[in-house]
Amino acid sequence: MENTPLQFKQIPAFNDNYLWVIIQNLQAWVVDPGDANPIMSFFEQENIVLKGILITHHHQDHIGGAEQLLEWAKKSNQPPVIAIGPLHSGITFLDRVIEDQDEVELFPQVIARALAVPGHTLSHAAYFLPQTTINPSPRLYCGDTLFATGCGRLFEGSAQDMYQSLQKFAQLPNETLVCCAHEYTLSNIKFALSVEEKNPDLLAWSKQAAELRHNQLPTVPTTIGLEKRVNPFMRCDLPSMIEIAQQASQGSVRSPSEALAVLRKMKDSFK
Ligand SMILES: [Zn+2]
Numbered sequence: 001m002e003n004t005p006l007q008f009k010q011i012p013a014f015n016d017n018y019l020w021v022i023i024q025n026l027q028a029w030v031v032d033p034g035d036a037n038p039i040m041s042f043f044e045q046e047n048i049v050l051k052g053i054l055i056t057h058h059h060q061d062h063i064g065g066a067e068q069l070l071e072w073a074k075k076s077n078q079p080p081v082i083a084i085g086p087l088h089s090g091i092t093f094l095d096r097v098i099e100d101q102d103e104v105e106l107f108p109q110v111i112a113r114a115l116a117v118p119g120h121t122l123s124h125a126a127y128f129l130p131q132t133t134i135n136p137s138p139r140l141y142c143g144d145t146l147f148a149t150g151c152g153r154l155f156e157g158s159a160q161d162m163y164q165s166l167q168k169f170a171q172l173p174n175e176t177l178v179c180c181a182h183e184y185t186l187s188n189i190k191f192a193l194s195v196e197e198k199n200p201d202l203l204a205w206s207k208q209a210a211e212l213r214h215n216q217l218p219t220v221p222t223t224i225g226l227e228k229r230v231n232p233f234m235r236c237d238l239p240s241m242i243e244i245a246q247q248a249s250q251g252s253v254r255s256p257s258e259a260l261a262v263l264r265k266m267k268d269s270f271k
Contacts, residue, residue, distance in 0.1 A: 005134045006110065010218065011038045016183045017061055018220060020141055022129070024107045027051045031127065031141045032181055036065030040072055049078045052106070055085030055094065056143025057124040062181065067093050086116065086125035098125060110134070117169075119162030120144045120152030126165075128172060138176040140169060140224070147180045148222045149205070150188030151233040153268065159261030166234055166260075174225030185209050185219040191270045192232050195244055195263065201229040236260045 009021040013035040020031040021039070029052045033039055043050065050073040053066055066083060070093060073081045084104060087097045098104065100116035104127065115126040126142040129135060144152035145165050154162060169178075189206045196202055205226065209219045227234045235241045236256040245259035246252070248266060253259050 003134055005136075006107075006129075008139070009042065010179070010220070011042060012183075012218075013038055014061060017181055018179070018183065018218070020179050021048075022106060023048060024110065024134075027107070029054055029106050030069065031179070032056055032062040032143060033065040033069050034061040034063065036068035036072065039065065039069060049073070049076075050081050051079075052081055053083040054104070054112070054125075054127050054141065055083065055089070055091060056126060056141065056145075056181070057086065057121045058089045058091050059121070059144065062143060063091060086114075086123045089121075089123040115165075115168050117142065117145045117165035119157040119159075119165045120155060122156040122161075124157075124165075126169070128176070131173070131175075138173050139179055139221070140172060140176050141179045142169065143181050145169075145180075146178060146227065146231075146234070147182060147188060148178065148185040148209075148220050149192050149202075149227070149231050150184055150267070151231075151264070154264055158257075159264060160257040162233070162264070163236060163257035163260045166236075169224060170228060170234060172224050174223060174228070176224040177221040178224060178227060179221045183218060183220060185222075186213055189230075191267050192230060194270065195232045195241075195266075196235075199230065201226075205230050232263050233260055236263065 004025050007023040011019040013019050022029045026048050028048045031054045082095045083093050084096045085091050085094045087099050098114040102114040104112045112127045112129050117124050117126045129139040131138045212219050236259040242259045245262035249262045
């Protein structure tokens with residue numbers, strides 16, 4: 001039973017959210033259940049029981065369905081469900097809080113590594129699931145820190161925080177699937193093209209993403225390798241990107257995190 005391959009499900013919710021489910025032997029963990037209803041329907045249809053909830057940060061579209069889901073699990077006589085989230089999140093229903101590099105055992109011998117990734121919010125976790133014999137592709141559940149071709153808004157943290165958080169992601173294997181929480185890709189690509197109009201990887205990705213959306217398919221997950229080639233916020237350490245930020249701000253941009261600050265401000269007002 002322990003060698004049963006993991007299964008994964010991506011459930012759309014609200015306008016543009018994705019809820020992520022990790023399944024083994026009809027038991028599942030849910031990442032950021034902003035809405036409980038589509039998850040409960042999926043579980044009932046597939047006879048899956050809830051084992052635990054992983055929370056990335058305190059925003060309502062990430063936690064809004066969690067308590068309903070916990071209640072529902074209790075009523076249906078399931079084994080106790082554990083809710084896990086980042087330290088200092090202020091979330092009241094958590095059973096366990098995690099810090100950077102903490103390990104979470106999702107299933108026997110299936111260990112996710114927590115990463116502290118402040119920036120979008122100060123208390124923000126990501127969960128990395130490495131490649132194993134039963135998990136062919138490493139996966140990153142990154143909430144609202146990294147998006148396909150973009151990054152989260154800086155509501156609480158600084159550009160320096162976000163830069164360091166994205167650098168943690170850059171260290172992960174290139175084939176890591178980036179399971180972010182929103183389908184923002186086309187508008188992110190529009191901005192990225194305004195910054196690097198001649199980036200050939202970005203031009204190719206733009207075409208591919210437009211086609212996926214045209215066919216009502218998700219553009220997510222992407223990979224860390226792709227993000228490093230097309231995402232301006234993952235490319236802030238390149239001298240060319242620092243130069244672009246320097247020219248755009250007409251100020252003195254010397255470091256990657258200063259470049260990220262300029263790019264993030266440009267994106268905030270980009271139409
Ligand atoms: Zn958020």
